[in-house]
Amino acid sequence: xxxxxxxxxxxxxxxxxxxxxxxxxxxxxxxxxxxxxxxxxxxxxxxxxxxxxxxxxxxxxxxxxxxxxxxxxxxxxxxxxxxxxxxxxxxxxxxxxxxxxxxxxxxxxxxxxxxxxxxxxxxxxxxxxxxxxxxxxxxxxxxxxxxxxxxxxxxxxxxxxxxxxxxxxxxxxxxxxxxxxxxxxxxxxxxxxxxxxxxxxxxxxxxxxxxxxxxxxxxxxxxxxxxxxxxxxxxxxxxxxxxxxxxxxxxxxxxxxxxxxxxxxxxxxxxxxxxxxxxxxxxxxxxxxxxxxxxxxxxxxxxxxxxxxxxxxxxxxxxxxxxxxxxxxxxxxxxxxxxxxxxxxxxxxxxxxxxxxxxxxxxxxxxxxxxxxxxxxxxxxxxxxxxxxxxxxxxxxxxxxxxxxxxxxx
Amino acid sequence: xxxxxxxxxxxxxxxxxxxxxxxxxxxxxxxxxxxxxxxxxxxxxxxxxxxxxxxxxxxxxxxxxxxxxxxxxxxxxxxxxxxxxxxxxxxxxxxxxxxxxxxxxxxxxxxxxxxxxxxxxxxxxxxxxxxxxxxxxxxxxxxxxxxxx
Numbered sequence: 244x245x246x247x248x249x250x251x252x253x254x255x256x257x258x259x260x261x262x263x264x265x266x267x268x269x270x271x272x273x274x275x276x277x278x279x280x281x282x283x284x285x286x287x288x289x290x291x292x293x294x295x296x297x298x299x300x301x302x303x304x305x306x307x308x309x310x311x312x313x314x315x316x317x318x319x320x321x322x323x324x325x326x327x328x329x330x331x332x333x334x335x336x337x338x339x340x341x342x343x344x345x346x347x348x349x350x351x352x353x354x355x356x357x358x359x360x361x362x363x364x365x366x367x368x369x370x371x372x373x374x375x376x377x378x379x380x381x382x383x384x385x386x387x388x389x390x391x392x393x394x395x396x397x398x399x400x401x402x403x404x405x406x407x408x409x410x411x412x413x414x415x416x417x418x419x420x421x422x423x424x425x426x427x428x429x430x431x432x433x434x435x436x437x438x439x440x441x442x443x444x445x446x447x448x449x450x451x452x453x454x455x456x457x458x459x460x461x462x463x464x465x466x467x468x469x470x471x472x473x474x475x476x477x478x479x480x481x482x483x484x485x486x487x488x489x490x491x492x493x494x495x496x497x498x499x500x501x502x503x504x505x506x507x508x509x510x511x512x513x514x515x516x517x518x519x520x521x522x523x524x525x526x527x528x529x530x531x532x533x534x535x536x537x538x539x540x541x542x543x544x545x546x547x548x549x550x551x552x553x554x555x556x557x558x559x560x561x562x563x564x565x566x567x568x569x570x571x572x573x574x575x576x577x578x579x580x581x582x583x584x585x586x587x588x589x590x591x592x593x594x595x596x597x598x599x600x601x602x603x604x605x606x607x608x609x610x611x612x613x614x615x616x617x618x619x620x621x622x623x624x625x626x627x628x629x630x631x632x633x634x635x636x637x638x639x640x641x642x643x644x645x646x647x648x649x650x651x652x653x
Numbered sequence: 654x655x656x657x658x659x660x661x662x663x664x665x666x667x668x669x670x671x672x673x674x675x676x677x678x679x680x681x682x683x684x685x686x687x688x689x690x691x692x693x694x695x696x697x698x699x700x701x702x703x704x705x706x707x708x709x710x711x712x713x714x715x716x717x718x719x720x721x722x723x724x725x726x727x728x729x730x731x732x733x734x735x736x737x738x739x740x741x742x743x744x745x746x747x748x749x750x751x752x753x754x755x756x757x758x759x760x761x762x763x764x765x766x767x768x769x770x771x772x773x774x775x776x777x778x779x780x781x782x783x784x785x786x787x788x789x790x791x792x793x794x795x796x797x798x799x800x801x802x
Binding site for chain 2: 257534556565567610615628635637646647649
């Protein structure tokens with residue numbers, strides 16, 4: 244059997260690895276537009292020059308050779324024929340498959356702001372190529388502007404600050420990392436960034452960008468009337484799943500390729516996994532989807548049921564944070580909000596009727612992994628007679644006497 | 654694979670396993686010279702106490718389906734196909750701590766001092782007598798046994 248995988252990031256690589264671990268004899272072909280395998284979560288470490296092209300990889304350098312996987316790098320898929328089971332590449336190659344996994348991920352989105360899309364010095368921060376283009380800009384630029392203060396925008400800001408640039412971050416929401424943090428925990432990070440020289444323009448919207456003769460954006464106009472000078476601009480305003488090449492096929496999409504719990508699409512022998520499904524935008528979930536798709540392509544019956552995706556961690560300037568679930572409840576949700584803090588830590592637990600809905604742990608995140616289980620499985624903790632902050636896995640402890648594996652006794 | 658099998662009933666919470674773990678990962682120290690106040694004083698195993706349920710030993714399971722490995726974006730965490738143990742390569746780790754977030758049993762933690770690396774059981778793979786915690790347990794509440802995957 245021949246399995247073709249399009250995409251070589253979390254989902255694609257995990258699938259390739261899983262297939263080869265389960266069945267050496269299956270032929271695996273990975274097609275990627277990239278020529279260097281890299282982890283997008285480490286791009287800021289490339290841009291700040293802590294790592295090079297080799298050390299932003301998340302697989303060993305001999306991954307493809309060692310696993311006997313064919314890798315077509317620098318290759319884009321242009322079209323797909325699901326009846327003939329073939330695909331066409333930009334190198335005019337026609338490649339056949341018995342089973343196909345689409346793991347093409349997502350691409351950054353540049354908002355339709357006058358000047359922004361036209362400018363030649365506006366970049367996303369998604370792939371190694373983006374980081375390389377930014378690296379070149381950093382060599383001559385003084386003023387960098389980041390649009391969007393989500394995790395990706397803040398990753399970019401960290402690297403640009405380390406490169407010694409003046410960094411201004413523009414954000415529509417009234418705090419940074421608005422999806423992961425509340426006012427208090429966001430302010431703590433903002434102060435740390437400001438201490439490194441960053442400036443923030445919050446509750447601000449970019450309305451236009453002035454271009455110079457070379458079509459480089461050099462002045463950003465905000466809705467408030469303020470202007471910000473820029474030598475280059477990083478846009479971190481979200482991503483869109485990448486599946487343009489499906490045009491003309493009957494593969495169902497809805498802001499992502501539609502898949503069942505088994506990661507199959509509506510078309511026989513075509514699977515999808517990772518950000519291209521629109522199910523989640525985080526690395527661990529993409530890996531899991533890739534593994535499940537691989538198992539099923541080989542005739543297994545794995546299901547993607549662990550769909551929880553409201554989770555993230557941050558680690559900036561030595562301050563770590565875990566954020567899970569609903570951390571900014573609206574007043575009408577009538578949630579209980581418990582807060583515990585000291586000079587190094589801020590902890591917030593949101594619950595309702597004994598069920599945890601969300602947590603923020605900023606500072607010490609030791610041994611906090613169990614919270615995700617409680618939240619996603621809606622475990623009622625009201626019967627446990629202790630402070631909610633003192634809960635641990637020990638309160639739900641179950642162990643298999645034979646295998647020694649843990650489980651939750653709830 | 655070999656796994657540390659836990660008999661919770663036998664544990665009397667002496668924390669010798671904690672001290673042994675700290676010592677095993679503190680260069681040049683032994684049970685008598687271990688510096689528990691040191692910045693590198695980090696245990697990889699935990700005993701929780703509750704007045705109703707008593708002592709609960711929480712040790713890395715080197716799970717059959719390790720969530721930590723499936724959340725690692727740098728390739729630093731891998732389940733060794735030979736030993737079955739989940740090993741951590743500090744040089745690859747980018748300290749995102751998604752593994753800490755995804756460990757269902759809350760076993761993992763960042764290092765307290767720098768938050769640049771993960772503190773995780775390595776099964777004392779470099780020690781010929783096996784896990785130091787097991788050797789230090791006076792109650793045989795933890796024992797290394799062969800389990801089938």
